[in-house]
Amino acid sequence: MKRAGNLCSQIVTFENLYFAAQKAFRRKLDRTSIASFYFSLEPNLISLNEELNSWTYRPRPYRQFEIREPKLRRICSSDFRDRVVHHAICNFLEPILEKRLIFDSYACRTGGGVHRAMKRAQSFSNQHPYFLKCDIRKYFDSIDHHVLKRLLSRVIKDRDLLKLMDLVIAHQPPDALPGKGLPIGNLTSQHFANFYLGALDHFLKERKGLRGYVRYMDDFICFGEAKDDLNQLLIEIRTFLRDELKLELKEKVVRISPVTEGIPFLGFRIFKKMIRLQRPNLIRLRRKLRKKEFQFKKGLLSEKDLVNSVNSMMAHIGHADTTALRRKEFLNWSLA
Numbered sequence: 122m123k124r125a126g127n128l129c130s131q132i133v134t135f136e137n138l139y140f141a142a143q144k145a146f147r148r149k150l151d152r153t154s155i156a157s158f159y160f161s162l163e164p165n166l167i168s169l170n171e172e173l174n175s176w177t178y179r180p181r182p183y184r185q186f187e188i189r190e191p192k193l194r195r196i197c198s199s200d201f202r203d204r205v206v207h208h209a210i211c212n213f214l215e216p217i218l219e220k221r222l223i224f225d226s227y228a229c230r231t232g233g234g235v236h237r238a239m240k241r242a243q244s245f246s247n248q249h250p251y252f253l254k255c256d257i258r259k260y261f262d263s264i265d266h267h268v269l270k271r272l273l274s275r276v277i278k279d280r281d282l283l284k285l286m287d288l289v290i291a292h293q294p295p296d297a298l299p300g301k302g303l304p305i306g307n308l309t310s311q312h313f314a315n316f317y318l319g320a321l322d323h324f325l326k327e328r329k330g331l332r333g334y335v336r337y338m339d340d341f342i343c344f345g346e347a348k349d350d351l352n353q354l355l356i357e358i359r360t361f362l363r364d365e366l367k368l369e370l371k372e373k374v375v376r377i378s379p380v381t382e383g384i385p386f387l388g389f390r391i392f393k394k395m396i397r398l399q400r401p402n403l404i405r406l407r408r409k410l411r412k413k414e415f416q417f418k419k420g421l422l423s424e425k426d427l428v429n430s431v432n433s434m435m436a437h438i439g440h441a442d443t444t445a446l447r448r449k450e451f452l453n454w455s456l457a
Contacts, residue, residue, distance in 0.1 A: 125217045129281035132209050133173040138166045141208035145201065158201050169202055173285075178206070180292040183304065197294050197304035207308045210286065214277075218312055221276055223322045228338040229315045235387050238337040243391050245333040246380040249344035253351040254384060255358065257318075257339035258371040261310065262302045264317055265367040266290050269303075272320060273313075314338065317366065324361050329354065337387055344380075351377045406434060 131137060139162075146159060158165050172178035181200035188194055199207065219230065227238035246252070257263070269290060270283070277283060289309050293302060303310035315338060325331040325343065331354070333344025343358075345351045355375065362368040376385070383390040388402040398406075413430050416422035422430075 124276055124278040128213050128277070128279045129285060132213050132282065132285070133170060135166060135170050137209050137212060138170055138173075138205060141212060142166060142205045144208045144212075145204045155201050165202065166205075169205065173206070178288070180206075180288065183294050185294060194305060195294070196306045198306050199304075203292075204308070207289065210282075210289070211308055211312055213282075214286075214309075215312060217276060218316045218319075221316065222319055223326055225334055226315065226319065226322055226336050228336075229311045235337065238335055239387060239389055239391060239396060242335045242342055242384055242386055243393070243396060245335065245342075245344045246384060246391060247393050249333045249346060250379060251345050251348055251351055252376075252378060252380055252384050253343040253345065253355055254374070254376045254378075254386065255341055255343075255355075256371045256374050257362070258369045260339035260368070261305050261314060262297070263368055264301065264303050264314060266300045268365075268367055269313060269317055272317065320366060321358070321361060324365075325354075325358075329357070335386075340387060342384060342386060348377055409434060 142158075142162065146155065169178070180203045183197040183199060185195060185197050188196055222230065225241060227233035227235070227241070270287065273286060274283060286309075289307075290303070290313070292304075294304055303313055318336065318339060318341075321341075322334070322336060325334055331343055331345075335342050343351060343354060345354065355377070359370060362370065380393065383392050383397070385391075385399060388399055390397045390399050410431065413422060413427055417424070417427045
């Protein structure tokens with residue numbers, strides 16, 4: 122497949138920056154700093170356009186905060202003008218990277234998502250008796266900048282775009298290791314990270330001939346006919362990750378088992394004929410419901426937002442076999 126070129130000049134146009142800003146604004150105009158950018162939108166975009174064209178553009182410092190979903194994660198929030206640049210890049214980069222991804226990669230893709238990944242894994246569980254479940258250790262923090270740039274240069278030949286992406290990649294939080302890691306909160310980080318493990322996808326599908334395989338970001342499952350085959354494959358995966366991508370597996374969650382025991386994947390346990398919600402996910406769901414109820418009673422959340430939030434949570438677990446659970450939770454929640 123040919124490398125893509127002549128892109129940067131299109132990315133930094135006023136028209137593309139305006140389109141990118143509209144994407145970045147979605148559902149965020151209630152925030153003061155973003156509203157301020159919006160009210161002076163044209164001069165802000167003209168200034169950003171001039172900086173990008175003159176190569177004087179530099180990303181601004183991150184705002185950092187922590188969330189626990191379920192484990193503690195440090196999120197880096199970019200300045201809004203930098204988010205506009207990220208969207209502007211991804212307007213052109215996303216379709217290019219999309220062409221390089223295999224069918225069974227489900228993160229950061231139109232038509233992908235958690236629930237499609239679950240259903241695909243369930244389909245493979247009906248075709249193969251064993252599975253190998255893996256996760257990458259500290260994935261976003263471990264992505265190697267040199268390797269990422271090398272991989273990007275294989276699909277993009279536009280030197281100016283590569284130079285602009287180098288600026289984005291090199292813009293690290295203060296506590297990051299030199300030459301390592303991508304901030305979780307950036308749109309570019311999501312696409313870079315998904316593309317980075319595409320090298321593993323192609324290794325497994327094309328060089329190893331693996332037919333049953335599903336990946337959602339850094340969680341992936343390999344299906345096989347025998348435990349010995351999967352144990353040998355695991356050795357080769359470790360070697361490939363170490364030598365080619367400078368990554369390590371999270372060994373405590375590596376598992377080779379019969380599919381009849383259920384596959385732990387994306388907060389659910391997948392069986393041949395059913396999908397169950399894992400207990401840690403149920404506990405988080407109940408905490409979120411109590412938090413939303415508390416916010417509503419204190420006047421911090423409107424009835425419309427409360428209903429939308431609860432409906433969203435119930436729709437998520439509704440992709441599993443949770444009818445009785447949802448009825449019970451609604452009853453308990455409404456009486457609380």
